[in-house]
Amino acid sequence: MLFHTWHFLIFFLIVYLIYLPLRKTKFWLHWLLVASYFFYGWWNPLYLLLIVYSTALDYFVVLWMERSPKKKFWLTISITNNLLLLGFFKYGDFVTTNLNILLFRLGVPFTIPAPGVLLPVGISFYTFQSMSYTIDFYRGNIKREPSFIRFATFVSLFSQLVAGPIERARNLLPQLTGRPKIFKENITDGLSLFFVGLFKKVALADYLALYVDKVYAAPALFDGLSLILATFAFGWQIYFDFSGYTDMARGTARMLGFNLMLNFNNPYLADSLGDFWKRWHISLSTWFKDYVYIPLGGNRRGKFNTYKNMFLTMVISGLWHGAAWTFVIWGFLHAVGRFLTRELERTEFYVERVPKLVKQLFTFTFVTFTWIFFRAESLGDATLIIKRVFTTGLKDPNLPLLMLVLIFSIWLYQFLYESRVKSFLKLVPVRVGVILFILLYLIMFTTSGDEAFIYFQF
Amino acid sequence: MKHSFIFSSNSIKLSWKNWVIVAALLSVIFCFIPRLWSILEKFDTPRDYRLPYILSNDYWLFNRWCKRASVQYPIFIMGDSVIWGQYVKREDTLSHYLNELAGKGISANMGVDGIHPAAMAGLVKYYGKPISNKGVILHLNPLWMSSKKHDLRGEEEFRFNHPRLVPLLFPRLACYRPSLTERIGILAERSTPFFSWINHIKMNYFDNMAIQNWTIQNPYKNPLKAITLKTPIPENKPKSKPITWFERGMRRQDFPWVKIEESFQWSSFKKMIKILNSRNNKVFVLLGPFNPYILTEESLNRYNIMRSRMERWFRENAISYYSVPDLPSKYYADASHTLKEGYSKIAEELLKNESFQKWLESLKEESKNER
Numbered sequence A: 001m002l003f004h005t006w007h008f009l010i011f012f013l014i015v016y017l018i019y020l021p022l023r024k025t026k027f028w029l030h031w032l033l034v035a036s037y038f039f040y041g042w043w044n045p046l047y048l049l050l051i052v053y054s055t056a057l058d059y060f061v062v063l064w065m066e067r068s069p070k071k072k073f074w075l076t077i078s079i080t081n082n083l084l085l086l087g088f089f090k091y092g093d094f095v096t097t098n099l100n101i102l103l104f105r106l107g108v109p110f111t112i113p114a115p116g117v118l119l120p121v122g123i124s125f126y127t128f129q130s131m132s133y134t135i136d137f138y139r140g141n142i143k144r145e146p147s148f149i150r151f152a153t154f155v156s157l158f159s160q161l162v163a164g165p166i167e168r169a170r171n172l173l174p175q176l177t178g179r180p181k182i183f184k185e186n187i188t189d190g191l192s193l194f195f196v197g198l199f200k201k202v203a204l205a206d207y208l209a210l211y212v213d214k215v216y217a218a219p220a221l222f223d224g225l226s227l228i229l230a231t232f233a234f235g236w237q238i239y240f241d242f243s244g245y246t247d248m249a250r251g252t253a254r255m256l257g258f259n260l261m262l263n264f265n266n267p268y269l270a271d272s273l274g275d276f277w278k279r280w281h282i283s284l285s286t287w288f289k290d291y292v293y294i295p296l297g298g299n300r301r302g303k304f305n306t307y308k309n310m311f312l313t314m315v316i317s318g319l320w321h322g323a324a325w326t327f328v329i330w331g332f333l334h335a336v337g338r339f340l341t342r343e344l345e346r347t348e349f350y351v352e353r354v355p356k357l358v359k360q361l362f363t364f365t366f367v368t369f370t371w372i373f374f375r376a377e378s379l380g381d382a383t384l385i386i387k388r389v390f391t392t393g394l395k396d397p398n399l400p401l402l403m404l405v406l407i408f409s410i411w412l413y414q415f416l417y418e419s420r421v422k423s424f425l426k427l428v429p430v431r432v433g434v435i436l437f438i439l440l441y442l443i444m445f446t447t448s449g450d451e452a453f454i455y456f457q458f
Numbered sequence B: 001m002k003h004s005f006i007f008s009s010n011s012i013k014l015s016w017k018n019w020v021i022v023a024a025l026l027s028v029i030f031c032f033i034p035r036l037w038s039i040l041e042k043f044d045t046p047r048d049y050r051l052p053y054i055l056s057n058d059y060w061l062f063n064r065w066c067k068r069a070s071v072q073y074p075i076f077i078m079g080d081s082v083i084w085g086q087y088v089k090r091e092d093t094l095s096h097y098l099n100e101l102a103g104k105g106i107s108a109n110m111g112v113d114g115i116h117p118a119a120m121a122g123l124v125k126y127y128g129k130p131i132s133n134k135g136v137i138l139h140l141n142p143l144w145m146s147s148k149k150h151d152l153r154g155e156e157e158f159r160f161n162h163p164r165l166v167p168l169l170f171p172r173l174a175c176y177r178p179s180l181t182e183r184i185g186i187l188a189e190r191s192t193p194f195f196s197w198i199n200h201i202k203m204n205y206f207d208n209m210a211i212q213n214w215t216i217q218n219p220y221k222n223p224l225k226a227i228t229l230k231t232p233i234p235e236n237k238p239k240s241k242p243i244t245w246f247e248r249g250m251r252r253q254d255f256p257w258v259k260i261e262e263s264f265q266w267s268s269f270k271k272m273i274k275i276l277n278s279r280n281n282k283v284f285v286l287l288g289p290f291n292p293y294i295l296t297e298e299s300l301n302r303y304n305i306m307r308s309r310m311e312r313w314f315r316e317n318a319i320s321y322y323s324v325p326d327l328p329s330k331y332y333a334d335a336s337h338t339l340k341e342g343y344s345k346i347a348e349e350l351l352k353n354e355s356f357q358k359w360l361e362s363l364k365e366e367s368k369n370e371r
Helices: A005-021 A026-040 A049-066 A071-105 A123-139 A148-156 A169-175 A184-217 A224-256 A273-279 A282-296 A302-321 A326-344 A349-354 A356-375 A379-391 A402-418 A428-443 B015-042 B057-073 B094-102 B117-127 B179-190 B193-205 B211-217 B264-277 B295-316 B340-352 B352-371
Strands: B077-078 B108-111 B136-139 B282-287 B320-323
Touching: A005 A026, A005 B057, A005 B136, A005 B179, A026 A049, A049 A071, A049 A123, A049 A148, A049 B179, A049 B282, A049 B320, A123 A169, A123 A282, A123 B211, A169 A402, A169 B077, A169 B136, A184 A224, A184 A356, A184 A402, A184 A428, A184 B015, A184 B211, A224 A273, A224 A356, A224 A379, A224 A402, A273 A282, A273 A356, A282 A302, A282 B015, A282 B340, A326 A349, A326 A356, A326 A402, A356 A379, A402 B211, A428 B193, A428 B211, B015 B193, B015 B352, B057 B077, B057 B108, B057 B117, B077 B179, B094 B108, B094 B340, B179 B193, B211 B282, B264 B282, B282 B295, B295 B320, B340 B352
Parallel strands: B077 B108, B077 B136, B136 B282, B282 B320
Antiparallel strands: none
């Protein structure tokens, strides 16, 4: 059930209309859990077994952790279990394929059968969310959640179940304690967030996909300029797609009375790669920072170790996005980029002399370049695209001007939002005008396609 | 516990009052844009006008043509491409010959390509509201009842004409399975002229594509410039080559035909008569033409039985009708369309028909009474 479909709208209306009176009773949490499991089971009811199993295990692990002196043992059980789930469902095929290639090259006449299982939607998100609970409890950052229903709702809350934001127990669990309060602002904010997200997804991301998919499906047929523009468009497509989803998730949660964390903060205005990762998929990058980078030692043990930790974190982050070498290389490139620019960013010349806009464009260009690996169907395609960018001509790319107008309008809006004229954007006629434009554009110009969100595959 | 909430990375945050303003502005736009568009967009309807063939699915334009024609003509001739005139120029259509023989413009060509009775019932119900207090010649093309598939009672899903006009829920059509999104889109279109107007814009200016898909086909064209504010005047030439059915190489067909008691198209046709009557229209049914030479003997027998049952129903329900007699073989262009000679002949015979004359008289009477 995708957020931008009528199925979801009908589902949400039913859930919400029952939720509103029920929130004053003790059954509101049960209702939210039933709704969340229904939402998740809509994809495939069998997925429910997995999420219930994962939830139950982490719930009881923390219970045993509290009662047992062997805390580390129970933490290891939780982490191993979650990583095994992820490993089997997400990386099973990838690992066996690569092992079989290796065996073939070594001349071993044996083939490991691939698991061939379907990746359950959202598994990367809810396992990370659930793991954060056990790790935070182990560290003593949070108390054990006594109610299984509450914990299960925390793991499966439908607003953010399938593609985040990956919430921390210390933010969301307290909001699920006590009856939710819904004020007028919850509904108005929620609607604003939802419609902006819907616009990003349906009017922008799906539109850009029309061009990007065409070019990336057969890169050998396109020249340098088309490939550059398709990559540029993809950079915006994935931003609109994922941040659109997040906005809708935050909007629905807000209407239910919950505040989910900000996940995107105008990432293409970042003036360094470090800044980019503070603005892009914030819930994931902070997750990796808190649960991978810092446990590895962070920046505490000298420059070499800092870069080693940064490097490992980025590569793991790349692999989290997908079971393919292209994602590993994407993470690797970000690690290399971060390594190179971190030193540069500390030089006086860079800090004092280089204008912010140049830094922003430089960061944007680098990030866009790395998207080639993220989007390409294979490593071969990615290298072919880079080769063709530098070796083929600048034939007419046939990129619709309307796409460019929309992208640059949004970019300009974001620049203004982070500039001194921000107050202009807060004027009532501007805000009302923007929403009116968004609604009319959605009604008049978009198709009724049911394109899935890119991040659902992760 | 109070939780701080970072709204977003933009300022698009509205208060209740702001949302009320948005809702009010949207309502104004919904109500007035289609009306304003009718004033702004040039819509020439020369003599013997018929809707442009490529805009056959533009129901907003059909509605506009209804409004225009209701001022100019006392009689509407409704039907599929037989009435539209698939194989003839617009000055060779049935409506033209009727006007010519009557010596004045009495009838408007409301033919829509591919519109079968089930769709026509929807067209009349949702988009044909301006057709009231009129005389309506309702053409019934028996071809739509020639098989279970044409009758939309097939079990397998298939693409048929004008799906946006057939019933969405009741009766359930096994051959039509739109998605929930499509159903809601269709409902919105039927109930709010704004949405059918959007379709008009797409069809009229963007080659029947969503604007986003259109820009992929026309990357450097300005979509705003594509909106020329002109409805195309249909090319005055036959849509298909005007040759006879045998010159076309058509062979004899063994249409199975359906029983009218079970026919969905027939029940839709009856429903349409009911709708038109409820709007104070006087309906006259034109049954046929149909090419008997194209049918095998058995098929022709079954067809004649079906036709006689239909005629009986018209008589029993006091509905004026004219069953087009068999024309010379060379007048037919295919199973149901005629060439210009056919239309001329039908018009001539129709004006001589007693039932039609009475019906015309009753229209005149009514018109006098109204004055």
